[in-house]
Amino acid sequence: MTELQEPGSELLGQQHPSLPVVRVGEATLPTTSGTFRAVAYRQADGVEHLALLTGEVGDGHDVLVRMHSECMTGDVLGSLRCDCGPQLHAALDAISAEGRGIVLYLRGQEGRGIGLAEKIAAYALQEQGRDTVEANLDLGLPVDARDYTGAVAVLRDLGVRDVELMTHNPVKVEALQAHGVPVVRRRDLPVAPTSDNLRYLRTKRDRMGHRLPGVG
Ligand SMILES: Nc1nc2c(ncn2[C@@H]2O[C@H](COP(=O)(O)OP(=O)(O)OP(=O)(O)O)[C@@H](O)[C@H]2O)c(=O)[nH]1
Numbered sequence: 001m002t003e004l005q006e007p008g009s010e011l012l013g014q015q016h017p018s019l020p021v022v023r024v025g026e027a028t029l030p031t032t033s034g035t036f037r038a039v040a041y042r043q044a045d046g047v048e049h050l051a052l053l054t055g056e057v058g059d060g061h062d063v064l065v066r067m068h069s070e071c072m073t074g075d076v077l078g079s080l081r082c083d084c085g086p087q088l089h090a091a092l093d094a095i096s097a098e099g100r101g102i103v104l105y106l107r108g109q110e111g112r113g114i115g116l117a118e119k120i121a122a123y124a125l126q127e128q129g130r131d132t133v134e135a136n137l138d139l140g141l142p143v144d145a146r147d148y149t150g151a152v153a154v155l156r157d158l159g160v161r162d163v164e165l166m167t168h169n170p171v172k173v174e175a176l177q178a179h180g181v182p183v184v185r186r187r188d189l190p191v192a193p194t195s196d197n198l199r200y201l202r203t204k205r206d207r208m209g210h211r212l213p214g215v216g
């Protein structure tokens, strides 16, 4: 577990004041990380999110939560350019081990909210030497366009009042707090720097304020 620190600010994307979600389906989902309750939501704009729960939310306090931004290349294809896939599985393992918690799989957040196709275009610019921040800007896109309003609505629907958040990203902490969901603690996820992701991890630490002290 790690201390909470000053959140990082201008990277907080545009937040919609209200974006209702509806609970559409609910089923048991056995996985290699354990068996979860999968609750599917649809936002008013059509974007769908999935909440994977283990245990009971109960009084809603101090719930272990991961808000995972969709990353098709990392989560599905095992891309080594980023750390998303291992983080997703570490988060599922963590709530399973804890016996209580929620992993929110957030659609509409692919490529930090710019979308899959634009993320691949950003990768092309990174192959020409731009870093992950510069590449988005070169495309005329925000560095981080994610909106957490839907995520907050899902947490509220599930009865969550405050959370222990698994993240290195101070903007996620700030977004939850701004929406009235206190983050009582932040928890690190394992990070494995490799030759493929080292520059990406360093850029997140140095330019986006991510708490990644273990990255050399
Ligand atoms: N635009 C863009 N998006 C990327 C790039 N690499 C990964 N992503 C996306 O970034 C999102 C994950 O953001 P990260 O910055 O890795 O991590 P985070 O979610 O902000 O922070 P953590 O909670 O600590 O994981 C996913 O949606 C990925 O698809 C990139 O080079 N460019």
Ligand SMILES: [Zn+2]
Binding pocket: 071, 073, 074, 075, 082, 083, 084, 085
């Ligand atoms: Zn990724």
